[in-house]
Amino acid sequence: MRYGAVIPFASEPEFVELARVAEQAGWDMVFTWEAVWGKDAWATLAAAAVATERIRLGTLITPASRYRPWDLASRVGSVDRLSGGRVTLGVGLGALHDNWLAFEPDESRAVRAAKLDEGLAVYAGLLGDQPFEFRGEHWAARPVEMLVPPPPVQRPHPPVWCVGALVPGRERQRSLERAARWQGVLPTVTGSTLDDPGARLDPRSLREIVDRIRTLRDGAGLTMDGYDVVVEGDSHGNFGHIRPPVEPWREAGATWWVESWWDLPDSAQGAAETRRRLELGPPR
Numbered sequence: 001m002r003y004g005a006v007i008p009f010a011s012e013p014e015f016v017e018l019a020r021v022a023e024q025a026g027w028d029m030v031f032t033w034e035a036v037w038g039k040d041a042w043a044t045l046a047a048a049a050v051a052t053e054r055i056r057l058g059t060l061i062t063p064a065s066r067y068r069p070w071d072l073a074s075r076v077g078s079v080d081r082l083s084g085g086r087v088t089l090g091v092g093l094g095a096l097h098d099n100w101l102a103f104e105p106d107e108s109r110a111v112r113a114a115k116l117d118e119g120l121a122v123y124a125g126l127l128g129d130q131p132f133e134f135r136g137e138h139w140a141a142r143p144v145e146m147l148v149p150p151p152p153v154q155r156p157h158p159p160v161w162c163v164g165a166l167v168p169g170r171e172r173q174r175s176l177e178r179a180a181r182w183q184g185v186l187p188t189v190t191g192s193t194l195d196d197p198g199a200r201l202d203p204r205s206l207r208e209i210v211d212r213i214r215t216l217r218d219g220a221g222l223t224m225d226g227y228d229v230v231v232e233g234d235s236h237g238n239f240g241h242i243r244p245p246v247e248p249w250r251e252a253g254a255t256w257w258v259e260s261w262w263d264l265p266d267s268a269q270g271a272a273e274t275r276r277r278l279e280l281g282p283p284r
């Protein structure tokens with residue numbers, strides 16, 4: 001099991017400093033997140049990349065359907081080269097809210113899902129071997145020969161973790177199908193209503209998610225070797241329902257435990273508490 005932490009609220013210089021703190025305290029990874037209008041996640045990660053040596057860097061999450069995929073590939077590729085191969089791209093459809101809709105309309109969940117799938121295909125193709133060509137419903141690319149950037153350090157491309165939702169009682173699980181095609185899953189459980197008692201991630205439902213992904217990968221000729229299963233919890237007991245001990249989650253198939261402290265305030269006090277928790281080190 002490896003251990004990461006989301007840094008929920010920090011300025012760009014604060015994030016860089018907290019990444020250094022986390023590295024010194026023995027964490028394996030730190031994450032930032034993306035807003036429609038806000039601090040640029042990839043510029044922040046680039047700064048952290050040159051200020052650290054070992055710790056991995058990632059996003060939880062990038063709503064990749066919003067990006068032109070060549071722009072996303074450029075950003076992730078640059079951070080990968082700056083870090084010497086330490087970046088992970090976490091993706092999902094994103095959660096619509098007022099700060100999103102203030103700038104962009106709701107294209108519908110189906111359109112965002114289709115753009116996500118096509119965008120990831122272009123991302124992987126551009127960061128893989130050239131020449132690359134793609135034509136989809138939403139995105140298209142043809143081979144280029146001028147000003148092609150160098151390849152990323154991580155080959156064929158920096159890993160992609162996808163949100164994968166188990167919907168109890170549903171035979172086909174499309175987001176799990178997507179996650180199985182890439183390098184990791186950010187598992188969740190959803191139901192038909194917000195108070196659905198079955199809509200809860202626990203070790204039992206995580207085991208079902210892992211089993212479904214293993215079956216999907218077997219069918220595609222892929223193994224689970226190196227595949228990441230990421231559980232977000234809170235050792236400090238204030239956010240969500242997932243708590244240590246970590247061992248039942250590891251036994252269910254988790255390979256990463258990520259501390260998610262989204263309840264901390266966006267203030268100097270919240271930043272100080274984030275630092276204090278990082279300095280304690282991961283809950284091994």
